[in-house]
Amino acid sequence: MGTNRSPGLEKTLSFSRDLCYNLPMNENAMKLSRLPPPLLAWYRGNARDLPWRSTQDPYRIWVSEIMLQQTRVAAVLGYYARFLESFPTVEALASAPEEALMKLWEGLGYYSRARNLQRAARLVADRGGFPDTYAGLLKLPGIGDYTAAAIASAAFARREAAVDGNVLRVVTRLTDDHSDIAAPRTKQNIRARVQEIFPEAEADVRIFNQSLMELGATVCVPGGPPKCLLCPVRELCLGRERGTAERLPVKAPQKSRRVEEKTVFLLLREGEAALRKRPASGLLAGLWEFPNVEGALDEPAAAAAVRAWGLAPRAWRNRLTARHIFSHAEWHMTCYTLEVRGRGPEGFVWVDNLEQHAVPAAFARCREEAERALGEQENEHGILEEERGPLGPKAGKTPGTQGGEGSASKSP
Numbered sequence: 001m002g003t004n005r006s007p008g009l010e011k012t013l014s015f016s017r018d019l020c021y022n023l024p025m026n027e028n029a030m031k032l033s034r035l036p037p038p039l040l041a042w043y044r045g046n047a048r049d050l051p052w053r054s055t056q057d058p059y060r061i062w063v064s065e066i067m068l069q070q071t072r073v074a075a076v077l078g079y080y081a082r083f084l085e086s087f088p089t090v091e092a093l094a095s096a097p098e099e100a101l102m103k104l105w106e107g108l109g110y111y112s113r114a115r116n117l118q119r120a121a122r123l124v125a126d127r128g129g130f131p132d133t134y135a136g137l138l139k140l141p142g143i144g145d146y147t148a149a150a151i152a153s154a155a156f157a158r159r160e161a162a163v164d165g166n167v168l169r170v171v172t173r174l175t176d177d178h179s180d181i182a183a184p185r186t187k188q189n190i191r192a193r194v195q196e197i198f199p200e201a202e203a204d205v206r207i208f209n210q211s212l213m214e215l216g217a218t219v220c221v222p223g224g225p226p227k228c229l230l231c232p233v234r235e236l237c238l239g240r241e242r243g244t245a246e247r248l249p250v251k252a253p254q255k256s257r258r259v260e261e262k263t264v265f266l267l268l269r270e271g272e273a274a275l276r277k278r279p280a281s282g283l284l285a286g287l288w289e290f291p292n293v294e295g296a297l298d299e300p301a302a303a304a305a306v307r308a309w310g311l312a313p314r315a316w317r318n319r320l321t322a323r324h325i326f327s328h329a330e331w332h333m334t335c336y337t338l339e340v341r342g343r344g345p346e347g348f349v350w351v352d353n354l355e356q357h358a359v360p361a362a363f364a365r366c367r368e369e370a371e372r373a374l375g376e377q378e379n380e381h382g383i384l385e386e387e388r389g390p391l392g393p394k395a396g397k398t399p400g401t402q403g404g405e406g407s408a409s410k411s412p
Ligand code: SF4
Pocket: 170, 173, 174, 219, 220, 221, 226, 227, 228, 229, 231, 232, 233, 234, 235, 237, 239, 240, 245
C-alpha cells in the first residue's frame, strides 16, 4: 500500500500547480515539499496520547472521526470510551436498539451522525468488513471526503489527504495563501497540495494527516497568534516569514442564522412530565422532546395551546427563556412549567424519569427545569390542589425568575 492516488487527482494536481503555483516547483511548493520529515518527527515526540491514535482498527478510528465532527477532543473522550464499551464491534453497533444508541449519544448533538453511524455499521457488518479504499469508504452513510481520507490513511495506509479546519489553517499559513477557505475550490486546492507531499513509508502514511491536524490543534492554533517559536516547521513557513500568519486563514463572513421562536411546555401530572417523539425525518429526527409550538406565546395564548391538546391547566409554576444555536438556525424558546389534568393527545408519553429518554441538548435548559420541577413535585404532595392562574400572584413564583435571563446552549 502507499502509492495509490484518487481517481481524478492527477487532473486536480495539474490544475493546482498551474493556477496556484504558476511554476511547477516555485519557492512555495519547494518549502511545502520539505514539510513531512520535521513534522512527522515532531509528531512522534509530541503528539497528545489519544485513544484512537493507538489503533489501526477501522471501526475505532471511524467512531472517533464521527464523534470529532463538530465536537472538541476533550468532550469526545468520555463519550468515546462509553460508546466502545457498549458497542465494542461494528456488529454490536449494527444490532443495537436505536434508543440505547441515542442515549449514549445524548449531549453530543448532531444526532444524524449517530443514525448514519448505525446505518453504515449495518452495511459494513453485511459485507463482512470495512471497505479499505477512500472511494469505498465514501459510499458509506455519513462519511464525506474528510472522514473517508482520515480512515483510509490511518487504518489502511492509503495516501489520502484529510483536510479539516486545522489543516486548512496550517497550510494557508505555511503557503501564505489568502484564498477564502469557505470556498470549495480552496479546499480542493489544499487537498491537492497535501496529497502531493504525502510521504511514502506506510508508518508515515498512517500518521501524516494526524500530524498536520495536531500541529493545527496545538501549535498553529486558531483564535489567537500561532505559537511560531514552538513550531517544528517554522523555517518552511511563508506566513511567518512575511508576517501574515496571524491574519490567515481568510474566511468570508457566514450568512446569519435563521431565528425560530418556540414555546415549550413542561407539562407535569402526578409526578410525571410529558414527552413526545419528534418527526422521523428532519432536524433532531425521532428524538424525544417536550411538547412545543411555533412562536413566542404569552400566557393566555399558552393556556389556549394547552387546552387545545385536551389538557386542563391547574397550576402555573414558572416561565423561563432559553436559546439553542444550531449551525444554520437558532431556537429562541419560551418555556412554561405547569401542572395539568388530562392525558393529552395520542403521542404524549408521561414519564417520571427523564434519564431514560434521549432528549436532545437543544432542550437542555428546559430539561433541567423539568427535572427540578419533578423533584419538587415529589416533595409537595398535594400542595397544589388549589387551581392557580397563569403565572399570576397566586402561582407563588414570579414569572421569569427561574432562569428568566435565559440560557444559551450550542450544538448541533
Ligand atoms: S510557523 Fe507559525 S504560522 Fe507557520 S505553521 Fe508554524 S505555527 Fe503556523
